[in-house]
Amino acid sequence: MVKFRYSLQMGQGLWRVARNQHLQQEAYSEPGYLSREQSRRGTSGNISQSGHRKQAQGGIDIYHLLKARRSKEQEGFINLEMLPPELSFTILSYLNATDLCLASCVWQDLANDELLWQGKLYLQLDEGSLTFNANPEEGVSYFMSKGILDDSPKEIAKFIFCTRTLNWKKLRIYLDERRDVLDDLVTLHNFRNQFLPNALREFFRHIHAPEERGEYLETLITKFSHRFCACNPDLMRELGLSPDAVYVLCYSLILLSIDLTSPHVKNKMSKREFIRNTRRAAQNISEDFVGHLYDNIYLIGHVAA
Structure with a gap:
């Protein structure tokens, strides 16, 4: 409701700005203003009589044109059909679905525009995200009830992969309970040609x-x-790594990240110590490769922050 009120206030603000600009134009087109302008210009000897007649005729034309379009403004609001379409659509986009229905009774061509109603989907996404952040199961049920999600682990995984509005703590609880969704979510990641610590950071994001x-x-x-390993089969063969070896390296990187970034650890692990400990757990890994892993954590930071 707070978002709706804020959106309505924004729409009303744009409305007032457009109305004030329109009324300012009318002020310069009033008969009194035109009379004063013409009188002032009549005292000047540098302007011909024909020029006066053209200016007066032009002023009268503008006055009658604006007078014919002023009926709605005199009733207290501006006619959106008289505004540029871009501004009219911007004003209407701040209305909620109920107010947009009411607006369509007055401005059928504008308020029934398909793009405006597609924008209401974002309201449902916001509502569903807020529901998920309070209760993940109820949030997923809301998305399904609105037709946003199908009852499929793969579809739920795609939604989670593409959105950034879900609370990560609630999402972690949900994925821990829904391992089928977690499996599909993992397969959406592409780690091809990525350095191992950078791929691990992307995964944990x-x-x-x-x-x-x-x-x-x-x-x-x-x-x-x-x-x-599935994304980098050639690299795995070249380095002689298996999924078990990558598992050992990932665990080592997490422990190294904690060691180097934690203020509670006074004696930080050296590069030589990291190489020795890692190669002790995975003997086939080259010393240079493990050294590059240490440099990456030392320079860039935690892999799971």
């Missing part, structure tokens, strides 16, 4: 990591490792 280690974090890393 869409699917937020839990605050504590546990089964859900292990599940996320496992799914990421398989997806990363």
Whole structure:
């Protein structure tokens, strides 16, 4: 309701600006103003009589034109059909669905425009997002009831992948409970030709990591490792990496991120220590590759922030 009131206030503000500009134009077209202008110009000897007649005739034409279009303004509001279409559509776009229905009774051609009614979809998206952020299951049910989503894990995953209005804590709870949606959401990521830490950051921007280690974090890393290998088969063969090896590297990167960014850790892990510890867990990984991993975390920061 706050958003609706704000939108209506914006629409009313645009309305007043347009009306004031229109009335200002009328003020310069009133007979009294024209008479004064013509009298002042009549005292000048540099203007011919024919020029006076043309100006007076032009002023009369403008006056009669505006007078014919002034009926609605005299009733207290401006006729949107007399405004430029862009401005009229902008004013109407701030109305909610109920007010837009009422406006269509007055301005049928304007208020029945298909683009305006398509814009009402954003109101349903906002309402559904707010509902989801309070209760994820009720939010998904709302989207389905409005025909925005189909009751399909793949469709729900596509929606989650493309929207940024859902609360990440509520989304994390929902994905933990709906592993079928999580599986489809992971497959929407394309990590081809991405450096491992950067791919992991992108993954955790869409699917937020839990605050504590546990089964859900292990599940996320496992799914990421398989997806990363599927997107980079040539690189995996070249480096001799398997999904299990990528899993070890991801866990090492998360621990290194915590070590280097946490203010509570006084003795930071050195590059040599990271290489030694990582190669101890995954012996086939080259020392140079592990060193590049350390440099990336040291320079760019946490992979799961």
